[in-house]
Amino acid sequence: MADHRNQPSALAIWLGIADNTFTRQKTVKFGDASAVNSGRLWSIVTVVVLIVAWWIATVGGILDPIYWPPLDGSLYPWDNPNRARPGVVDRFVSLMVEGYRNVPLWEHIWTSVKRVLLGVCFGALVGIPLGFAMGLNSVARGLLDPVVEFIRPIPPLALIPLVILWLGIDEVAKTFLLFLAALFIMLIAARAGVNSVRISKVHAAYSLGASRTQVLRHVILPNALPEIFTGLRTSMGVCWGTLVAAELVAADQGVGSMMMIAKNFLQTDVVVIGIIIIGAIGFAIEMLMRVLEGWLIPWKGKG
Amino acid sequence: MDGLSIDDVSMVFTLPNGGEVHALEDVSLHLKPGELMAVLGPSGCGKTTLLNIIAGFLAPTSGQALLNGRLVTGPHKERGMVFQQGALFEWMTVAENVSFGPRMGGAPRPEIAEKVEHLLGIVALREFADKPVYQLSGGMQQRVALARCLANDPDVILMDEPLGALDALTREKMQGLVLKLWKETGRTIILITHSVEEALFLGERLVVMAPRPGRIHKEYTLPFADQGVDGDAREIKVQPEFISTREEILSMIWEMEEEIMGGGEAG
Numbered sequence: 001m002a003d004h005r006n007q008p009s010a011l012a013i014w015l016g017i018a019d020n021t022f023t024r025q026k027t028v029k030f031g032d033a034s035a036v037n038s039g040r041l042w043s044i045v046t047v048v049v050l051i052v053a054w055w056i057a058t059v060g061g062i063l064d065p066i067y068w069p070p071l072d073g074s075l076y077p078w079d080n081p082n083r084a085r086p087g088v089v090d091r092f093v094s095l096m097v098e099g100y101r102n103v104p105l106w107e108h109i110w111t112s113v114k115r116v117l118l119g120v121c122f123g124a125l126v127g128i129p130l131g132f133a134m135g136l137n138s139v140a141r142g143l144l145d146p147v148v149e150f151i152r153p154i155p156p157l158a159l160i161p162l163v164i165l166w167l168g169i170d171e172v173a174k175t176f177l178l179f180l181a182a183l184f185i186m187l188i189a190a191r192a193g194v195n196s197v198r199i200s201k202v203h204a205a206y207s208l209g210a211s212r213t214q215v216l217r218h219v220i221l222p223n224a225l226p227e228i229f230t231g232l233r234t235s236m237g238v239c240w241g242t243l244v245a246a247e248l249v250a251a252d253q254g255v256g257s258m259m260m261i262a263k264n265f266l267q268t269d270v271v272v273i274g275i276i277i278i279g280a281i282g283f284a285i286e287m288l289m290r291v292l293e294g295w296l297i298p299w300k301g302k303g
Numbered sequence: 304m305d306g307l308s309i310d311d312v313s314m315v316f317t318l319p320n321g322g323e324v325h326a327l328e329d330v331s332l333h334l335k336p337g338e339l340m341a342v343l344g345p346s347g348c349g350k351t352t353l354l355n356i357i358a359g360f361l362a363p364t365s366g367q368a369l370l371n372g373r374l375v376t377g378p379h380k381e382r383g384m385v386f387q388q389g390a391l392f393e394w395m396t397v398a399e400n401v402s403f404g405p406r407m408g409g410a411p412r413p414e415i416a417e418k419v420e421h422l423l424g425i426v427a428l429r430e431f432a433d434k435p436v437y438q439l440s441g442g443m444q445q446r447v448a449l450a451r452c453l454a455n456d457p458d459v460i461l462m463d464e465p466l467g468a469l470d471a472l473t474r475e476k477m478q479g480l481v482l483k484l485w486k487e488t489g490r491t492i493i494l495i496t497h498s499v500e501e502a503l504f505l506g507e508r509l510v511v512m513a514p515r516p517g518r519i520h521k522e523y524t525l526p527f528a529d530q531g532v533d534g535d536a537r538e539i540k541v542q543p544e545f546i547s548t549r550e551e552i553l554s555m556i557w558e559m560e561e562e563i564m565g566g567g568e569a570g
Binding site for chain 2: 203207209211214225297299
């Protein structure tokens with residue numbers, strides 16, 4: 001009984017308040033996750049309500065900036081004693097222009113991102129060959145298995161005290177901690193990648209005259225790339241989380257350290273900005289990895 | 304001796320619980336160069352095991368496989384293999400898949416290019432040369448697999464249910480292609496299949512295997528493959544002789560299946 005004269009508008013479909021043409025044909029909707037609309041309108045409502053509430057609270061002068069910063073300092077009522085204090089928006093602008101404690105904001109961010117990239121790179125450089133060795137060779141598997149299985153369940157944060165004792169709190173210590181966090185994720189991903197190869201592909205390659213090295217280079221390695229990439233994505237996420245925590249413990253630069261110092265001065269606005277930046281960068285890393293994945297390994301899941 | 308010889312091959316798999324499975328018992332066969340043999344049998348009759356032994360992926364418990372007098376000890380490009388599906392390299396294009404063997408063997412580039420061009424022409428995939436294989440349909444993928452195998456000029460082509468995953472129409476078309484390639488290249492082909500009709504139509508020789516232990520039950524020499532090279536497949540498949548042989552083999556396999564089921568219930 002499709003009524004073609006009464007199609008919902010494209011806008012209504014985009015907002016998730018009307019069924020798209022395909023979903024409209026379905027009679028069973030409860031229990032079919034693909035028939036649940038995005039409800040994007042309500043996402044917009046959530047964000048707008050949160051910002052408006054923040055704005056009202058600021059204008060009404062009911063925010064205590066020690067617990068939650070105002071949206072913008074200029075929005076304070078005239079007679080409020082906090083008038084002179086900045087809000088999140090003007091603090092963000094000043095962080096961008098003047099920096100925090102003489103270090104520009106972008107440098108705090110770049111310090112943190114650089115540490116993550118270094119840790120993941122070193123972790124991948126060591127972890128991938130070791131994972132391959134474990135998947136291909138029984139001596140390597142036997143040698144590494146106890147270490148991997150023992151360290152795997154330990155959260156990287158639990159290693160911070162030991163790393164500080166060994167290497168202090170400088171740049172090397174942080175990179176090393178992230179290296180450890182990435183190492184085991186990459187090792188396990190590479191091992192899983194080797195194990196995932198379909199035996200008929202390996203057999204086909206040998207039957208076509210490939211040598212062992214050629215099978216490794218042209219079959220096992222490309223076959224493992226999707227798993228390795230998933231490992232990279234996971235270790236980026238884990239390292240980002242670990243790093244911020246590590247910076248909270250000890251550091252003089254980086255987003256985490258900026259927040260920790262700000263806390264000591266009751267600069268809640270800086271703390272909140274830090275939280276927003278951490279979330280935004282974590283999200284950006286995930287999105288970037290997804291784009292890279294689609295671009296570099298388009299065959300993923302199509303074997 | 305020229306050709307492929309299977310001499311008294313037995314294969315016993317030992318299970319983790321100590322039990323034994325006799326996958327093959329005293330199987331002997333000889334194929335002259337250029338013969339096309341279809342192997343048929345109920346599941347568990349050891350036909351894939353036999354193929355894996357010839358390919359060199361498995362070492363028999365006793366007996367041996369010889370190609371042109373040389374003992375089979377492992378995989379070699381003289382024995383090419385076409386798998387059911389999923390054995391293409393999905394990270395490569397169609398052309399890269401087809402050229403894999405010659406590239407690994409270090410053949411000169413112009414020679415490889417020429418060979419790929421020629422083979423893709425035979426399997427009618429020339430315009431798909433630069434497409435990734437995962438964008439192709441199942442039938443096209445199997446044509447790539449055939450071309451990839453042929454690119455190495457193997458003496459023997461082993462086919463492990465190469466058409467098993469295709470729909471009925473594509474399958475019939477592919478049967479014609481297999482016959483055409485067999486005639487044009489003159490290779491020895493062993494083809495494993497579950498389909499009695501396919502075995503009858505493609506097999507110049509047809510071996511029916513029986514399970515527990517896996518062994519050769521009956522062998523046929525058939526005229527249909529030769530007719531099929533130039534003839535019309537539909538006409539061949541309705542010949543009285545084709546139909547009567549098909550029914551004979553079908554009831555043979557049914558009997559074996561029933562024996563297995565009966566044995567299973569008793570055990």
